[in-house]
Amino acid sequence: MEYWQYHNQKMKELKQIYNRVSKQTQNKLQEIIDTFSFDFDNLYQIANYKTKNKVNTYIEEWKDKGLLTGYFGMLAKNIYRKTRVKNSEILELLIYSAYVEEQNKLDKYEKQIMYEDVNYYYQERSKRSNQDTE
Numbered sequence: 001m002e003y004w005q006y007h008n009q010k011m012k013e014l015k016q017i018y019n020r021v022s023k024q025t026q027n028k029l030q031e032i033i034d035t036f037s038f039d040f041d042n043l044y045q046i047a048n049y050k051t052k053n054k055v056n057t058y059i060e061e062w063k064d065k066g067l068l069t070g071y072f073g074m075l076a077k078n079i080y081r082k083t084r085v086k087n088s089e090i091l092e093l094l095i096y097s098a099y100v101e102e103q104n105k106l107d108k109y110e111k112q113i114m115y116e117d118v119n120y121y122y123q124e125r126s127k128r129s130n131q132d133t134e
Contacts, residue, residue, distance in 0.1 A: 005093070010117045017109045025102040032094045036087075043088050055090050056080055062097060072100050 036051065047055070059080045062068055068076050075093055078125050 006120050007117060012115050013115050014110065017113075018106065021109075023107050025098050026103075027102070028098045029095065032091075032098065036091070036094070038087050038091050040114055042129070043091070045087055047085050047087050047090055051087070051090065052083075052085060055085075055093065058097065062100075067097075067100050067104060072096050 059068075059076045062076060067073075072093075075096065079089055079093055
């Protein structure tokens, strides 16, 4: 296999993963909308006890996964600590979480594919070096 063909194959593989994960994120966002049923009338009201507890459970799960970093982590910790949170704040956090989880998945796939790509070139170069010395 020629060098660029292998690279192109790996990039196509990565694009397929991007598309798959993007679709999963879209489904996750739809699930959030369906589960919490926020509407314009209650969006700026204080969240009820059941909603707040459900979100706190999600926050604990994200903490276990190591996702509470940066702005997302600060936002989640702030909501977790507060007793009175607006539905709009919860919706913002949930939407943000879908993208944070997507990026976390993609980082793992990107690293693996790039490792395979670079390793292939390293192995090919080693073979050529051995052939040149013979």
